[in-house]
Amino acid sequence: MQRERAPETGAPRHVCWQYDSPDEFQAKARAFLAEGLSRTYRALYVADNPEQLQADSMIQVAGCEDFLPSGPQFDPEKALGAFNLATEKAMAEGFAGLSVAVDCTTLALDALESLARFEYLLGEYVATHPLSALCGYNRSRLDGERTAQVVCLHSDSNVDGPGFRLHAGDCRTLVLSGQLDLFSADLLALTLRRAALEPQNGELVVDASALTFLDHNTLLRLAEYAQSLRSVLVLRTSWPGAAQLARLLDVSGVRVEPAP
């Protein structure tokens, strides 16, 4: 993954799409990939039955077994390597990048924990490489609780789910947005563990510019998490409650800064 190149900004690049029927996801995938094609990205559709996508010479298709082989042996790092390879290959062949639509439903049923780790890694890769990804999840096969565990790892989605988003930013920061409270507490803890963040220079920098609420327990848990990584939590937010909380709790290892 040496060939790091800033992706174009504008269109959402790591999108979670919950769908009710294969037709619905295929229509969404086609629109997503068409947008990629307009930016001279290669278009790739990955699904259990990719041939179901109506024949389109501009869109390559692949089976899930090539990118997200399902089963308990699923390896997130290896899967990311496959997407990296495909992105590199597209660029070597003259495309500006790779746009991929992938149906993750079966993997979510078989190996949710590893898939969640993969989704974080994919988001991290997307933030710094010319890859855009649409991840599909079939509502009729996945309950809301399982879906929430992956929805929160995308920068965009067609469902609100858990009320917060956690993903990598383009400056090696963590992006945390939405609202964090008792309802999201368990999922946030689970997601932080799966993300396995790596602080830079003793600081866990969180871009919380789109954060609109967090309660005191969440701030304490985030501080504890940063402390467990031997780092200081740097929360960049313009939500006035964060600075107020940090001041009143007088908790060590937390610095609240204005969002840029």
Add this chain to the structure above:
Amino acid sequence: MTAGFVHPAVFYRSDEEYLAMLRPFVTEGLAAAHAVAVAVPGRRLDLVRDSLGDLAHDVEWIDMAEAGRNPGTIIPTVLRRFADAYLGRYVRIVGEPVWPGRGADEYPACVQHEALINSAFAGRDITIVCPYDVTALEPRQIADARQTHPLVWEAGERHQSPQYAPQTAVRRFNLPLPRDSRVAQFVVKVQRDLRAARTFVAEQAARCGVGSRTADLQLIATELLSNCLRYASGDSRVRMWCTDEYVVCEVEGGGNLADPLAGRRPANDGHGRGLLLVNQLADLVRIYSSGHGTAVAALLRADRQTDGET
């Protein structure tokens, strides 16, 4: 100095009597190498400070009108903050939480605070003397002080208070806060409702003209509702209304607050911080427990900005 907790009410009728009783309390404490703090409202702070000359440098001065505007914060953020900084050393504090001009809404919280000091500091080597202005306060308020203090100091004498009954005082002032007829209400049933409850709070803050305190109000409502969701059964309700002086955010749930010192212990005590945080964010907190549940009302002064704002 007697070991253990000493908690006299000091009844004064003039500035001269005020100084005659309190100045020696401070100077004798300093002479005995005690840690001494004076936490009284503004003008009285100057009065004592000016009487001490250079000795004033050895005393911690706290404007109770500001630090103690919410009586619920006095134990954790004024008295224990000072006392806990001098563990192992005898501590003397002058603390005046009741003064003429305290509003009718504030007074029940003041009496409960005075009563709860006794259990909060039981067994500790501390003397907290509480001055009461007997010429300006009402006779019933002086009677309340006799119920919340085991000792009384008056000009020329010190004696025990036969009326001392702090738990009775806590119960007598367990009073519901009167609600405005234009109260708005939102019902919370499950954790997922917290987000909608905050939207409701933001809308009501805007309606009351205190949009700048939306974050404080959302924090207050969320912390109180979270306690209900964790510890109480049944639905809980967040209500908001505004008066000429305050915007009120009240949360009522089915649980009973078994610990009378909840929210009155410093954060590092290992207890839940939610109610303490509410106490710190609000200008006044009133707690009413009935047989059906508990209502916690946080009152924020409509003209007061969030700390740090200009």
